[in-house]
Amino acid sequence: MEDSIRKMAEARRQQAEALGFCDAGIWLGPPVGFPLAEELKPEQLQRAMRRGFACGGLVSHWRGKTVSPQDGNLALEAVRPQLPLDTYVAWTALPLYPVEPGPLPGLGSLPEHVRGVRIFPRSHGYPLADWMLGSLCEWLVGHCVPLFVWHVELDWPSLRALARSFPGLSIVVETQTQKILYHSRPLFALMRECSNVLVETSNFVGAGFLEYAVGQFGAQRLIFGSFQPMNDPLVSLGMILDADISEAEKAMIAGATLRALMGKVRP
């Protein structure tokens, strides 16, 4: 039996190495709401990514939510020299009006290593609405920057309206910080209606969710994220390794789609 365990583990290691994981959900800074999680420090990034078989990724900072977007973006600027190869950052954005001090997406040119933007409408006190976020979305479309948002920060009708208003904007619904499971009905309905809506997989864990989504919408609509250090990256990684889909589809979810999105960004 131990031999079987060893073989299963080794097969997974080899498969994980081959798939080229690129992690959309790496978080620096002190986690909030996860009392058992320990902060991931910049000097631990490389090791943490190696443990999760990630050879690239998108790094975010808790401060962008908990303190202010600008403080989070500055914190990410500070870790720039420590970013591993093929690893970029996601800045936090605010609506472009009223105008606030930076650094913020939409104010001047975007630093080269910023390859994604995240919003926290609920935490930062504004509605997810065209009249509030329209100018930011136009700017993101113009710079080919994907928009990330936690599902706990949005309401589904508003996201649908925004996705329809900006079909050229790639919107990645992130499955944290509570179960996306309970929102699977609106999530799947929205994915069917709006081809620019993608889903990040760190908590996309309902039985058969991956297979269903790939079958209905295509593997290009799913993006691997670990949400480490709050979550163990081996969870969402294992979901992809063991999914009943093709290796090409796994590779797309594991990293190809995120790399393509990050590669299109124009500073």
Place this chain on the structure above:
Amino acid sequence: MNGAFIVDAHAHIGLPGVFFSPQSCAEHLLTSMDRLSVRLAILGGDQTTIFEGPQAGIATLREVYEQSRGRLWYLGVFDARRPEDSLRVLNEAVGWPGFAGLKLHPSVHRTWADDPAYEQAWRFAADHDLAVLSHTWSISDYNPVQRYSTPERFEGYVRRFPQVRFVLGHAGGRGSGRHQAVRLARDYPNVFLDFAGDIYCYRLIETLAASVPAEKILFGSDFPWMDPAANLSRVLLADLDDRVKRKILVENALAVYRIRGAHAEH
């Protein structure tokens, strides 16, 4: 299922009304088990018996066991809101093939885990040498019913019924309940932890293995709420000795739920 050897110590079947589930029935679970080398699963009730009690459908679980050729074992739900009804049905089911113990769910049944209503369940388990699995979690600010199921509330019964093998399902959850769960598993020989569900904390398996004896930790999926694949690789790839992984993935569940003979053989 050639070569399958893993035991999933915490799964369910049935359509969960609260979310869309593309895979939720016994056939889906068996297909998934085949793909992941899972030989047996313990069903901690199905949707009907969890929400309405064993009288609402435990016979169906026996049929599922038989149709699965002995792969899907099941627990009888003790509904603390209807203790007499539950016991009447459980008394009948206790000798059925595939019946492996009791399931408690204080949060669903809105009955505190230390409520006297559970006395009969624990006594029943003691009298019949059964294991008891309960849902447990931490205090949650967005899911207040979890307060019915925090681990420390079980301690009185654990102490009074040392002969009952008691599994803290979900290992106390993602917050302070975990510390209590670990404490109970350390302090009481009859307390075990399963990590079914979305207890996806960083290096959880290594942390648990460093905190309690390896014999105390059980692999579980919480299907269909979670895909069984979610918890498997984190064990296989954990920084642990293969003998420890073997206990977690196979042996501990067989021992706790007293699954022996041909069913237990690899």
